[in-house]
Amino acid sequence: MECGVETLLPLVVGYVLGSVPFGLILTRLTGAGDLRAIGSGNIGATNVLRTGKKGLAAATLLLDLGKGLAAVLIVRHVWPGAEALAALAAVLGHCFPVWLRFKGGKGVATLMGVSLALAWPIGLVYAVTWLGVLFLSRISSLGGMSAAVVAPVAAAVLGYAPYVPVLALLALLVLYLHRENIARLRAGTEPKVGSRK
Incomplete structure (x- = not known):
């Protein structure tokens, strides 16, 4: 029973924190409208940028x-060793928040956060990849997908093998959620960044 609780609670904590739709909350509080009716309808920072409010997108x-x-x-502090579960749940919470009928974001920023927390070198590689590809291409989705794919590779190369499975699973999720972006890229x-489409 205790083992089950120690598995369930990290998942619950991760999911609840991950499911907070900050993009939607901020745009409503600042009078920018319902983010789901703007641009792509996504609740992430890239779509917030389409409102023309750069500060809001950064926030x-x-x-x-x-x-x-x-x-x-x-979760690492309260249930040591369960951080991979929290990482998985946090990204799932962002992508499938119960409060928004399971229609959330695509997980790129939240995945960067969990990568940094799991091991900062993985997060650093993630950030450099994301920003580097974004700078070169000016395509947000390409930067995010590239970073997500690189994360499990970085974990394996840098000696964080226990985190490879969860990061690989989350990379596949990010790619799946970007399937329409992939079709448009092809x-x-x-x-590109700055477009209101």
């Missing part, structure tokens, strides 16, 4: 990252 990015970071660090129609 959304940091908060989405922060909730993933917090989920893993809290067609050459994926919008």
Whole structure:
């Protein structure tokens, strides 16, 4: 029973923290409207940027990252060894929040947060990859997907093998949630950062 509780509670903590829709909350509080009716309808920072409010987009990015970071660090402190469960649940919470009928974001910023919390070198590689690809391509989805794919590879190479399975699973989730972006990338129609489409 105790083992079951120690598995369930980290999942609950991770999911609840991850499911807080900061992008939606911030845009509503600042009068920017319902984010789900803007641009792609996504609740993440890239879509917040389409409102024209760069500061709001930056805040959304940091908060989405922060909730993933917090989920893993809290669980590591209370239930040492269960941080991978919290990482998984936090990203799932962001992507499938019960409060929004399981229609959330695509997990890129929250995955960066959990990567940093699991092991900062993994998070550093994630951040450099994301920002580097974004800088070169100006395509947010390409940067995010590249970072997600690199994370489990970085974990394996840098000696964090226990985190490879969860990061690989989350990378697959991020790719799946970006399937429409992938189709647009192949067609050459994926919008670049700053576009309101």
